[in-house]
Amino acid sequence: MTDQTKLGGNFTLPGTSLTLNRIGYGAMQLAGPHVWGPPRDVDGAIAVLREAVALGINHIDTADFYGPHITNQLIRQALHPYPEELVIVTKVGASRGEDQSWNPALSAEELKAAVDDNLHNLGLESLHVVNLRVGGTERPSEGSIEEPLATLADLKRQGLIRHIGLSNITSQQFTQAESITEIVCVQNQYNLAHREDDVFIDELAAKGIAFTPFFPLGGFTPLQSSALEDAAKSLNATPMQVALAWLLQRSPNILLIPGTSSVDHLRENLKAATLQIPPQTVNDLNEIAANVGQ
Numbered sequence: 001m002t003d004q005t006k007l008g009g010n011f012t013l014p015g016t017s018l019t020l021n022r023i024g025y026g027a028m029q030l031a032g033p034h035v036w037g038p039p040r041d042v043d044g045a046i047a048v049l050r051e052a053v054a055l056g057i058n059h060i061d062t063a064d065f066y067g068p069h070i071t072n073q074l075i076r077q078a079l080h081p082y083p084e085e086l087v088i089v090t091k092v093g094a095s096r097g098e099d100q101s102w103n104p105a106l107s108a109e110e111l112k113a114a115v116d117d118n119l120h121n122l123g124l125e126s127l128h129v130v131n132l133r134v135g136g137t138e139r140p141s142e143g144s145i146e147e148p149l150a151t152l153a154d155l156k157r158q159g160l161i162r163h164i165g166l167s168n169i170t171s172q173q174f175t176q177a178e179s180i181t182e183i184v185c186v187q188n189q190y191n192l193a194h195r196e197d198d199v200f201i202d203e204l205a206a207k208g209i210a211f212t213p214f215f216p217l218g219g220f221t222p223l224q225s226s227a228l229e230d231a232a233k234s235l236n237a238t239p240m241q242v243a244l245a246w247l248l249q250r251s252p253n254i255l256l257i258p259g260t261s262s263v264d265h266l267r268e269n270l271k272a273a274t275l276q277i278p279p280q281t282v283n284d285l286n287e288i289a290a291n292v293g294q
Contacts, residue, residue: 007056008248008273011255013184014208016163018087018128022248023273024059025052025266026214026259027071035066036100039261042074049078051263053086055270061187061212061257063091063133064117065102072121080123089185089212090118091167093133093148102137106148115155130161131187135168138189138215145173146180153181165210171200185210185255192243193223195289205253212255216243225288231281237271244272246285 008022030045032038039045052060062071075088082088092114095105105114111132118127132152135141145166155161165185166177177183186204190197190213201211217223217240232239240258247254258269277285 006273007270008256009252011210011253013129013163013210015182016184018163018184020059020087020210020255021056022255023057023244023270024061024089024212024255024257025049025057026257027060027062027075028066029259029261030074031067031070034100036096037067038070039074041261044263045074045261046078048261048263048266049075051266053079053083055267057270058083058085059087059089059255059257061089061091062122063094064114064121065091065094065096065105068096069117069121072118076121076123087128088122088124089129089131089165090122090127091131091133091187092118092152093131093167104134106134108147108151111148111151112155115152115160119160126159127161129163129165129184130155131165131167131185133167134173138168140168140170140173140188142170142172145169145177149177149180156181171203174200174204183209185212187212187214189213189215190247191216191218191223192225192228192246192285192288193218193292201251201254205251209253210255211251211253212257213247214257216240216247216256216258223288225291227284227288227291231277231285234281235275235277237275238268240269241272241275242277242285244269245275245277246282248273249277249282 010019010021012019064072095103163184167187204211228239232242260266
């Protein structure tokens, strides 16, 4: 088991006994191309999950609409019965069309069905954390989230969900959510190039609420930056390691969920936890957002 300090330290979700190592694992890439269908190498996907836990990762991010159903079924096949300290965080609020499209699924019936699917495919009686996913494909959109969140709060009262988080939201939506139920984490797009949530992250940190950025290297449009390349060369690291280390240094409430379908890449990502970025290099990296018009 890897020492927790090598995984960026840890963070306890507010009002819970769930202490997560700050580097977790995102399971999305375990599905087939375009997050659809089974992986080409099922044994390799199972090996990645087992190695992640062996290396000390105790926080896996997933969703039953990955595949769909594929990543959750792989997690169950690889890790069930689950280690006591393992926390599985899943998402609801989206579905996949037969054309592989990503579609909103926020009605009460759709959310209840999604929770049931997650429970069944993960082999759990209660989900540790469920993030309500709203907004667009990559960015939030304004609007009330009261109705879908009230549905999840009711499922929490029934014991099917232990804790609730939010994904792809605005700070105004978070404020609304706080008046409905307890929120333990927020998952939004955030990286060196996309820093719209700078103030929001600091607000969440002050409240002791976790922030989990997705797309640490840009996601569907990967970040191309000479400053990042230069920093990686100067630190004898990969651009991904630098991007992850920058996030760890950005705020103590940030949790990471880098995904990969490779054991070697998994181990490589974890080295970000011990990578210290000097202040001047941090300043250079901070200029990336300004240079892409953020």
